Amino acid sequence: MDNMDELARRRQNPVLPRCTNCSLTLTKKRRKYHVEELNIESIDLLRGWVKPTVVTPEDNLCTDCFGILQDRALGTDGEIDTTPAFGHTHVCLGCGDFFGSKKIQPAVDESPVKDVIIGWTPEHLLPRLNRVCITCWMVATRVAQQRKKAREAEAAAKKTEAAAVAPPENNSIIPGVERPPQPLQSLADQLSQNERAQEEPDPPIRNPALAQLVQNPTATAQPQAPQPNEDDSAWSSQAQPEDSTQDGTEWSQNQAGASQDPAEWSSRGANQEHSQDGIEWTARINGTMSNNCEWLPEATGDELSQQRPDWPAEAQTEQAPETEPMQVEQPTYQSTEPIQEQNAEPAQNQVAQPVPAQPAQPAQPAQPAQPAQRAQPAQRAQPAAARPVQAPSLLQATHELMTPATNPKIQSMLYTRLSATSRYCLVRRCRNTALLPVPNGIRDVLLIENKVYVPHNAMVCQRHLYVDDWRKLKGRLNDFSPFQVDDIFKRLQKYRHHTIDFERVERMDPHWRFYYLGLTVEQFNKFIREIPELSHQLRRPRRALSIFLVDLRKRCASMQQMAALFSMPREAMERDLRAVKYIMASIDSALWHSLFPPNLRVRPH
Numbered sequence: 271m272d273n274m275d276e277l278a279r280r281r282q283n284p285v286l287p288r289c290t291n292c293s294l295t296l297t298k299k300r301r302k303y304h305v306e307e308l309n310i311e312s313i314d315l316l317r318g319w320v321k322p323t324v325v326t327p328e329d330n331l332c333t334d335c336f337g338i339l340q341d342r343a344l345g346t347d348g349e350i351d352t353t354p355a356f357g358h359t360h361v362c363l364g365c366g367d368f369f370g371s372k373k374i375q376p377a378v379d380e381s382p383v384k385d386v387i388i389g390w391t392p393e394h395l396l397p398r399l400n401r402v403c404i405t406c407w408m409v410a411t412r413v414a415q416q417r418k419k420a421r422e423a424e425a426a427a428k429k430t431e432a433a434a435v436a437p438p439e440n441n442s443i444i445p446g447v448e449r450p451p452q453p454l455q456s457l458a459d460q461l462s463q464n465e466r467a468q469e470e471p472d473p474p475i476r477n478p479a480l481a482q483l484v485q486n487p488t489a490t491a492q493p494q495a496p497q498p499n500e501d502d503s504a505w506s507s508q509a510q511p512e513d514s515t516q517d518g519t520e521w522s523q524n525q526a527g528a529s530q531d532p533a534e535w536s537s538r539g540a541n542q543e544h545s546q547d548g549i550e551w552t553a554r555i556n557g558t559m560s561n562n563c564e565w566l567p568e569a570t571g572d573e574l575s576q577q578r579p580d581w582p583a584e585a586q587t588e589q590a591p592e593t594e595p596m597q598v599e600q601p602t603y604q605s606t607e608p609i610q611e612q613n614a615e616p617a618q619n620q621v622a623q624p625v626p627a628q629p630a631q632p633a634q635p636a637q638p639a640q641p642a643q644r645a646q647p648a649q650r651a652q653p654a655a656a657r658p659v660q661a662p663s664l665l666q667a668t669h670e671l672m673t674p675a676t677n678p679k680i681q682s683m684l685y686t687r688l689s690a691t692s693r694y695c696l697v698r699r700c701r702n703t704a705l706l707p708v709p710n711g712i713r714d715v716l717l718i719e720n721k722v723y724v725p726h727n728a729m730v731c732q733r734h735l736y737v738d739d740w741r742k743l744k745g746r747l748n749d750f751s752p753f754q755v756d757d758i759f760k761r762l763q764k765y766r767h768h769t770i771d772f773e774r775v776e777r778m779d780p781h782w783r784f785y786y787l788g789l790t791v792e793q794f795n796k797f798i799r800e801i802p803e804l805s806h807q808l809r810r811p812r813r814a815l816s817i818f819l820v821d822l823r824k825r826c827a828s829m830q831q832m833a834a835l836f837s838m839p840r841e842a843m844e845r846d847l848r849a850v851k852y853i854m855a856s857i858d859s860a861l862w863h864s865l866f867p868p869n870l871r872v873r874p875h
Contacts, residue, residue: 289332292356295366302330319354364406375407386410679749686745690725702731711781772816818850
């Protein structure tokens with residue numbers, strides 16, 4: 271951890287100077303040029319290159335950038351090219367060292383790690399910040415994590431401070447937090463508040479029974495609900511409004527003009543609401559609803575006069591005292607039976623028939639109260655085929671979109687792969703600790719020749735990097751991720767359009783050259799110089815010598831595969847191979863041992 275912090279400090283404040291133009295670290299072995307040694311034209315040109323970075327006399331330049339700057343400043347025909355140029359492009363902008371064989375990490379945009387690396391990079395080099403070395407990436411990751419923890423700690427401290435200052439909204443006591451003192455109310459404010467409370471009148475009591483009880487506390491409230499075992503006269507005497515009992519004359523007139531029909535009094539057992547236009551009867555339930563109760567249709571005053579012509583006019587036009595009956599909360603019931611229109615007004619040419627009252631049932635013993643079971647609605651009784659398919663909710667759809675799907679594995683019967691680890695060498699049972707990234711040339715060789723895929727984070731030791739025969743390396747896994755399958759296809763497509771030119775071995779990939787030929791460029795050229803018969807007897811001595819070396823190292827399984835490698839007919843290839851074998855068999859043994867390395871000292875017969 272201390273090492274990471276030290277590396278972060280060195281990148282923020284470099285100990286060694288860097289090139290102002292290409293950001294290369296100028297060590298003691300690398301020559302550097304001071305900006306103050308340049309002339310005016312060179313300094314102006316350098317400022318145009320590194321704009322918006324400010325150039326100071328203490329800045330330095332590397333040898334390559336200094337040479338390019340001098341060539342541009344001199345110019346040709348008086349014209350100066352002001353296009354920015356860099357002496358080194360294969361440099362990590364985080365630490366200033368060459369990438370070389372270091373593992374490279376792409377700099378992902380909109381990442382907190384890249385924000386840290388941007389702080390280490392000069393402004394004019396930000397457009398070129400697309401990759402860094404793995405060391406800089408690890409250091410930047412460490413710094414980003416520290417910054418995140420610091421922000422979280424600061425936010426938690428602010429939240430705790432705000433909770434300590436502000437009182438809780440629900441006036442609850444928070445352990446460990448002292449409640450701030452409340453402001454004291456003066457005695458004059460308390461007295462004025464009490465006087466205002468006494469002057470304000472009490473709100474009117476709408477319930478007549480409750481109002482009578484308040485006026486006469488010694489009186490007891492009489493129940494208004496009828497008893498189920500009483501006769502019709504007792505029911506009619508209790509069903510009348512309480513206010514009408516004060517005037518015996520009016521009640522006697524209403525009772526004389528009214529019919530003693532039990533069905534009529536069952537409908538009048540509810541509360542009566544009188545209006546100026548007429549008498550409106552509304553069937554309301556006082557108390558709990560029983561199973562044998564019936565809903566009565568609403569009727570206006572005109573309709574009631576048609577239904578009961580024997581009623582006196584005084585009973586129809588009489589207005590009741592403005593008292594609002596007590597509203598009883600009615601339980602909601604849902605029935606599975608079809609709903610009938612019960613409150614519809616009857617037609618003009620029809621007369622509404624009164625509903626006969628059900629006979630009173632004997633009192634049942636009190637049963638313990640059970641929670642009411644709500645009936646299921648009618649649409650739930652439909653079969654499953656008739657139910658509409660409900661669309662998933664927004665929360666469920668968002669959860670399905672945000673939940674990452676697991677990457678499936680693809681099994682292969684032909685290709686295998688190595689373990690995707692960077693802690694050990696890719697060769698099994700190798701315990702070397704000095705590891706290097708596997709070059710792309712060896713990856714392609716193993717994929718094309720051995721059908722073994724090497725993952726990106728696989729490492730190889732220096733001893734096995736230059737192994738003579740990669741055929742001993744076998745993969746033990748045959749499951750591939752989608753990313754690995756795409757990488758295999760890309761490499762196969764690249765190899766399809768790529769042909770190895772054995773006429774120009776110096777342009778070949780070093781790992782490909784060592785795999786097929788087993789020689790370096792100097793050793794191969796020495797063969798051509800020391801054996802002049804190759805140039806005298808063969809039209810293409812370099813290709814013929816390459817055919818001989820590939821056959822000597824057994825890099826191809828058959829002659830047909832070797833002919834495809836050299837892109838030539840099999841007969842012509844075999845003819846060149848026989849000619850080179852004849853020449854090699856005739857050379858001196860001392861020359862043979864001086865030319866061929868130990869891994870190629872197998873003389874052809």
